[in-house]
Amino acid sequence: xxxxxxxxxxxxxxxxxxxxxxxxxxxxxxxxxxxxxxxxxxxxxxxxxxxxxxxxxxxxxxxxxxxxxxxxxxxxxxxxxxxxxxxxxxxxxxxxxxxxxxxxxxxxxxxxxxxxxxxxxxxxxxxxxxxxxxxxxxxxxxxxxxxxxxxxxxxxxxxxxxxxxxxxxxxxxxxxxxxxxxxxxxxxxxxxxxxxxxxxxxxxxxxxxxxxxxxxxxxxxxxxxxxxxxxxxxxxxxxxxxxxxxxxxxxxxxxxxxxxxxxxxxxxxxxxxxxxxxxxxxxxxxxxxxxxxxxxxxxxxxxxxxxxxxxxxxxxxxxxxxx
Numbered sequence: 221x222x223x224x225x226x227x228x229x230x231x232x233x234x235x236x237x238x239x240x241x242x243x244x245x246x247x248x249x250x251x252x253x254x255x256x257x258x259x260x261x262x263x264x265x266x267x268x269x270x271x272x273x274x275x276x277x278x279x280x281x282x283x284x285x286x287x288x289x290x291x292x293x294x295x296x297x298x299x300x301x302x303x304x305x306x307x308x309x310x311x312x313x314x315x316x317x318x319x320x321x322x323x324x325x326x327x328x329x330x331x332x333x334x335x336x337x338x339x340x341x342x343x344x345x346x347x348x349x350x351x352x353x354x355x356x357x358x359x360x361x362x363x364x365x366x367x368x369x370x371x372x373x374x375x376x377x378x379x380x381x382x383x384x385x386x387x388x389x390x391x392x393x394x395x396x397x398x399x400x401x402x403x404x405x406x407x408x409x410x411x412x413x414x415x416x417x418x419x420x421x422x423x424x425x426x427x428x429x430x431x432x433x434x435x436x437x438x439x440x441x442x443x444x445x446x447x448x449x450x451x452x453x454x455x456x457x458x459x460x461x462x463x464x465x466x467x468x469x470x471x472x473x474x475x476x477x478x479x480x481x482x483x484x485x486x487x488x489x490x491x492x493x494x495x496x497x498x499x500x501x502x503x504x505x506x507x508x509x510x511x512x513x514x515x516x517x518x519x520x521x522x523x524x525x526x527x528x529x530x531x532x533x534x535x536x537x538x539x540x541x542x543x
Contacts, residue, residue, distance in 0.1 A: 242291045243336070245299070245368050245377045248284040248343065253364060253381045255280045259491060260356060260388040263439055268392050274488040278351040279305070281364045281381060286343045289336035296335050300369040303328040303348035308360045308383070314353035322353045356388035358402050359537040387434055389491065394440035398526045399449050401479060403536040404432045405521040410541060411499060424469075424503035427517050427541070429453050431498070436491040437481035446478040450527075455519035457502055466515065467505040473498060517541045 255275050264274035287297050304327055305313040312326035328350055336342045350364055363382030368375045391400045412426035431451065438444045454472040456465050475498055483490040502517060518540040526532035 242289055242295060243297055243370075244288045244290065245370070245375045246286045246288070247366070247368070247377050247379050248286050252282045253279050253384070254282045254347070256384065258385065258387060259436075260352060260386050261436060261491075262388075262390045263392050263394070263436070264488065265392070269439075269488070271488070276488070278349045279364055279386075281346075281348040281350055281366060283346045283348070283366050283379060284343060285346065285368060285377070286341050287334070287336055288341040289338055292338040294335055294337045296333060297342075298331065298333045298370070299375070300372070301330045301332060301346050301348070302367045302369055303350050304365045304367075305350055305352065306363045306365055306380075306382075308362075310363075313356075313362065316351045316353050318349075352388065355390050356386045358385070358387045358404070361385050387491065389436040391437070394438055396437075397528045398437075398532060399447055399479070399524075400435055400437040400481075401449055401523055401525055401534075402434045403451060403521050403523045403534070404434075405453065405519060405537055405539040406430045406432050406495075408517060408519055408539045408541050424501040425457075425517075427455075427500040427502060427519075429455075429498050429500055429519055429521075429539075431477075431496055431521055433477055433479050433494045433496075433523070434491050435479045435481055435494075436489070439482055439489045441481070443484055444481050446480045448476045449479050450524040451475055451477050452522050453498065453500065453519055454522070455500055455502065455517055457504065457515050457517055460514040460516045466508055469503040469505055470501070473500055 257276060259276055261276040263269060264276040266272045281303060289295055305315050307313050314322055314326050315328055317323055317328050318330060328348055332344065334342055334344060348366060356362060361383035363380050365380040366378060368377040387402050389400060391398060407430040409428050411428045433449060452472055452474050456471060457468060458465050477494060477496060479494045480492040482492050500519065508515070518538065520538040521536035523534055523536065524531055525534045
């Protein structure tokens, strides 16, 4: 008989456990986020959308494990299946456990007891529900790890999925005041590498900055109009060897991007993605030594996420030329 416990399918419970030396654990398959879309969307929680099929507030990790009984007697095995979310430094990232709480170890644990016939094996299919407790950094990558513990001891059996990038939208109110945008500076390339101080229109170096804005807002509304989102790209010119910053006449450019709240006509709604490019006019205050020195441009993006008082300004990522 099968039973479902916290999103995991397990075999029937049975006899008392004996020494784990009788058993061997093997992960048959894994490394699979079954609902990967590149997004984590807190609004998909059933308590918010009333639709359990959306399933984007968590990372659903599927794994199949086999336990082999080397004795001739039917025995009961008790394992703890442990899921963690690891950041780029391989440190455990805060997640909710099966009770919807956080714990110091940042784990999602499920204790599973099942019977294994003598000289046979039992296969268990597990679906871990890994839900971040705080916002994931969209410019980092994360790995979901799955391990098997027996009597609190790591059984040496593990697998993982990642590293992957996730755009995490934490808004759970459809009509909140924020634009709910994630901004990214995707590329920075040279356009014009000469400047003539005495020639109007040519007195600045030119760089093309490509950007990407992702938005998930008004998700309870089918059709809504785009919103103008204020964006800023700040930049500085540096000596490629010493790192010394070159004083510039202007160090930023401001513009507005029209971004829809989400992609219409999809169920569930998909985040909207808007791409564009802007030319940065980089004008040094005084003459630079372009004969003996080389320079690189560093730029970073930010946007206004809420215009109502107090305004909310969110920083994005940094990009640079190769120098």
